[in-house]
Amino acid sequence: xxxxxxxxxxxxxxxxxxxxxxxxxxxxxxxxxxxxxxxxxxxxxxxxxxxxxxxxxxxxxxxxxxxxxxxxxxxxxxxxxxxxxxxxxxxxxxxxxxxxxxxxxxx
Amino acid sequence: xxxxxxxxxxxxxxxxxxxxxxxxxxxxxxxxxxxxxxxxxxxxxxxxxxxxxxxxxxxxxxxxxxxxxxxxxxxxxxxxxxxxxxxxxxxxxxxxxxxxxxxxxxxxxxxxxxxxxxxxxxxxxxxxxxxxxxxxxxxxxxxxxxxxxxxxxxxxxxxxxxxxxxxxxxxxxxxxxxxxxxxxxxxxx
Numbered sequence: 405x406x407x408x409x410x411x412x413x414x415x416x417x418x419x420x421x422x423x424x425x426x427x428x429x430x431x432x433x434x435x436x437x438x439x440x441x442x443x444x445x446x447x448x449x450x451x452x453x454x455x456x457x458x459x460x461x462x463x464x465x466x467x468x469x470x471x472x473x474x475x476x477x478x479x480x481x482x483x484x485x486x487x488x489x490x491x492x493x494x495x496x497x498x499x500x501x502x503x504x505x506x507x508x509x510x511x
Numbered sequence: 512x513x514x515x516x517x518x519x520x521x522x523x524x525x526x527x528x529x530x531x532x533x534x535x536x537x538x539x540x541x542x543x544x545x546x547x548x549x550x551x552x553x554x555x556x557x558x559x560x561x562x563x564x565x566x567x568x569x570x571x572x573x574x575x576x577x578x579x580x581x582x583x584x585x586x587x588x589x590x591x592x593x594x595x596x597x598x599x600x601x602x603x604x605x606x607x608x609x610x611x612x613x614x615x616x617x618x619x620x621x622x623x624x625x626x627x628x629x630x631x632x633x634x635x636x637x638x639x640x641x642x643x644x645x646x647x648x649x650x651x652x653x654x655x656x657x658x659x660x661x662x663x664x665x666x667x668x669x670x671x672x673x674x675x676x677x678x679x680x681x682x683x684x685x686x687x688x689x690x691x692x693x694x695x696x697x698x699x700x
Contacts, residue, residue, distance in 0.1 A: 421610035430671035442684035467541030
């Protein structure tokens with residue numbers, strides 16, 4: 405059970421997560437301030453699953469930025485045939501808007 | 512001879528294309544997944560921040576860690592929050608988180624951040640798709656009012672509101688101490 409530090413509210417930085425809790429239940433927020441947070445085993449498992457998914461989301465973002473400039477991607481055949489022209493852009497938009505969304509399971 | 516040579520070239524090109532399509536490094540798979548998960552409006556945007564902490568001290572002290580921030584071609588920053596949950600929709604708590612992130616990014620960096628954002632929701636299973644929801648964010652004044660309300664609640668100056676969700680009350684670790692009518696029913700059973 406974690407007890408919140410008794411630092412005056414106006415002195416500490418309030419996190420987005422703490423403020424967001426008010427939308428769920430203000431009463432719970434007050435209880436946790438008095439008694440500390442109580443996390444059930446089920447909630448702990450849900451948090452673990454959430455962390456794994458967040459880690460994957462972060463990795464995907466990292467891979468997107470390490471692939472170089474945004475917007476680049478493999479465009480093997482169209483570049484070979486058309487070169488880096490406007491038509492390649494059209495193919496890329498088709499890939500992003502239609503192909504990848506329809507066949508997301510392939511990835 | 513020429514025909515055979517042409518055929519061989521065509522086969523070689525096809526083989527290279529097939530290998531290129533079928534084999535992808537994990538890095539490429541992840542990068543393509545990121546691209547596919549983007550809302551349409553962000554396709555031309557650049558991913559500029561990930562898992563980064565921002566703070567602002569005035570007019571209220573806020574700290575926020577954002578999942579992703581994209582910069583549009585116009586220079587406007589758009590925030591994206593990722594949520595792993597079984598219920599496939601955004602909640603008010605997500606809007607609050609994004610609104611606080613917006614204030615923190617603007618306050619710390621001085622960059623213009625969009626008054627809207629996206630909540631990407633994914634069920635916690637391996638092949639579940641990601642769905643991006645457009646949400647309008649709270650204004651700075653509304654966030655400040657929320658901070659002030661929180662201070663008053665924790666100072667016991669005003670009475671807190673109860674959760675609207677009975678399901679949440681049933682799973683709450685404090686239900687035996689709570690005086691909410693639904694938790695009282697639980698105690699009587």
